[in-house]
Amino acid sequence: MSQFTAVQNFSRRDVLKLFGVAGGGLALGASGVSWSPMALAQQGTSESRLNLFIAIGEDNQVYLTCHRSEMGQGIRTGIPQVLADELGAKWDNVVVVQGLADERYGSQNTDGSRSIRRGFDKMREMGAMARTMLEQAGAERLKVPASELSCIDNEVVHSVSGRRLSFGELALAAAALPLPDPASLTLKSAGQYTHIGKSHGIVDMEDILTGQAEFGYDVQLDGMLYASITRPPVAGSVLNHLDDTLARATAGVVDVITLPVPIGAPSFQPLGGVAVVATNSWSAIEGRKQLSIRWGKSPNDAHDSQQYLAELSERVKQPGKVVRQQGPVNTDWPKEQTISALYTVPYLAHAMMEPPTATARMTADGVELWASTQTPQSAQQTVANALGLKVEQVIIHVTLLGGGFGRKSKPDFCVEAALLAKQTGKPVKVSWSREDELQNGYLHAISAQYFKGKVGADGVEAILQRSGFPSISSTFNASVDEPSASELDMGFVDVPLSINSLRCESVKAQAHTRIGWLRSVCNIQHGFGIGSFVDELAHKRGLPTVQMWRELLGSDRHETFENQGFTYGNYGDSLSRHPVDTARFKGVIDAVEQAMARQPKPTSGQGWGFAVHRSFTAFVATATLVEVTDNKLKVLKSIIAIDAGTLVNPDRVRSQLEGAVMFGLTLALMGQISFKAGRVEQSNFHDYPLLRMSQCPDIETIIIASDAVPAGVGEPGVPPVAPSVVNAIFAATGKRIRQLPINAHMSV
């Protein structure tokens, strides 16, 4: 075990030992959703379970807890940076501790691009709380007013006299002090930041370079068994017949176990199926190949994604449910002034490099799991339900995640491991194969969108847009057969278009497989739709696309969508704190336009495409340069600009933008999961390809300097990429691609 997963739930007397701190020290935690901090030393009962954000050892090491999951976004570096900043800690002295699942952290669900967006102020408060206690302890030691002290580089400094005491020297005394009133805390201003805004290298670098980084797949426990599971190939089909004779005869196979059939909506339940349990991974895989299984009938046996998409494409051309109406209803669509378009995006899979995996072992008190999960608390709750345990009897250790992208927000694989550990009485690791991951996942929804625009002499007068896709809500409530409001909030109803008449409608769409979150979620299809259609409007208007966007966005304002028939969710944040600000749209548009202007003029067969999108409260504009030769596409250059307010680690923001470009290019160029007879047709990277280095363009990232509150970063870069590529292909060739993926139309 590497150190960050080794931290257990602890009692007060154990905590310093667990942190490897011999003498003692200050420790702070956050309690419950209110985040009111508590000092460990203040706890009366020695058995109280706590997890800490900050602990300081007498050795002057600063132990900072990351309570959210690291999946490549850099959060194990980012959260400690925020804590360390207010604390005045020296970065070299920081040791990062990974938090267990515990409700006292507040939500640990690492999705929705919200770790920093939601946690920034709270983490600063935690840091300031500890700093204040250290200063108070220093004041008593030095016999000076605390107001004359400051925390700099792991020392409490009295600048008047030049005296200084290390955090380690003061840790014990600080821990004995009463907690400061949160209202009395003074947080730093932006100009005083020491770690926020600095591009610290990722904290797990050395472990990655030496093969010591521990991912879920890497967990090894004494006496552990390895499980490989064949799950139903069609959603809703159940095991009809099993002959496991040959599987049991396979060398190394210990047992073959039939898993329970899920009841009702899929939710986070395992899919059922048959687990082959063996002494090593290979024996489990080989044994599984020997299973003879017949599956029963399912209502989804006839699901054919091509046919489904054809039907959905017809449905979005018919009136649907009105979900936003701005201005009067437009009934006059003169043929010469009207353009219309249909856009479709297929099902998509996550294809994170590490497939889902979890390891479980039964304990005297319950069960303990190690998992690459984005959502330790849901894993804890779901495992508790499945095993008939109380939540506090389930311990969840979060390992590093080999990518997540939303798949690991569903803890079904954790439940599989727990069920098998219980049944075998041994520690069990469940490892999904690549085929499992692609064929039994929670897919991004297949979708169709219809757009109609009326273009007058002075501008666009009316837009009608419709969206249809099976809803994520259907995964939790089987009766849901239409997009939910929160899904339509993602890039469909929330585009601030300053036009006389804007009507948004949704249409029904039945689910035939588990639908889930994928990086940027419904912004994928909605960003593709509006990003493409504005380019088409620009062509009709005879304007550059950037200019068309400026015209559509209209005056600088904060759009509130009042009296338009819906309440905008704004990713769970208030519109006053995270406004839909048309000026910030224009800020990223301007930045990308200027960067494009610095590039050489495109040659014959080349073209630039542009798109802009707001999601997770951040603003992103993208321009892509492509070259099309003999119907073969080459993406040459990507420029991407973000305005995400205050940034904790600019380099990790840039890396997220680079990754978003490649994620967006992968889905635009090659992303497609298809179904025939209810089954996924793809099985591995040969037929569900990811972008390779040779396909990767030069990428220029632009950060808009801002002291606005932090917005999301992990997801917002993805949505504008796909439309910018098809717009670029149109500019290069005159060919308009409206049905993704692009490799259905040209080679990539």
Place this chain on the structure above:
Amino acid sequence: MSKNSLGLKINGKDYTLDADPNMPVLWAIRDIVGLTGTKFGCGAGLCGACTVHVDGQPQRACLTSLKQVQGKQVTTIEGLTFEPLKRAWREHNVPQCGYCQAGQLMSAAALLTQTAQPTERQIDEAMAGNLCRCGTYTRIKAAIQTASGQKVSQTDARSESEQEAQA
């Protein structure tokens, strides 16, 4: 399990494994030897996450059986000593999630051992078999160029960061 005593040399150390000679090296070194730095990604030689060196040559451990490496030297990420490459990786802050990086480093090390100053095209070709879903390709390429003493040929995130700082 068939009882076969197999000798295996990993990172210069001799191991005797009681394992089926057909077992892929990937599972033997992970599950039996306990070296988990080499990753599973696809099991079909399509992603490069399990790349190791066999007698210095990059190979996919998921498709290489124990019997194929009898009498040969296997090097994994745990045994990789190529400090200029690691230094460049740090300098460019390359990894995101980190999962594919062992395979990337093993492929990059093999490339630089054979070609001290690879062209951009040679880098693309040598690294074509290593997938990264997070999207670290531009930084991997830059790190390989830096490690080989060459100028970074594409837009460099480091210089962008400097521009930001100066602005």
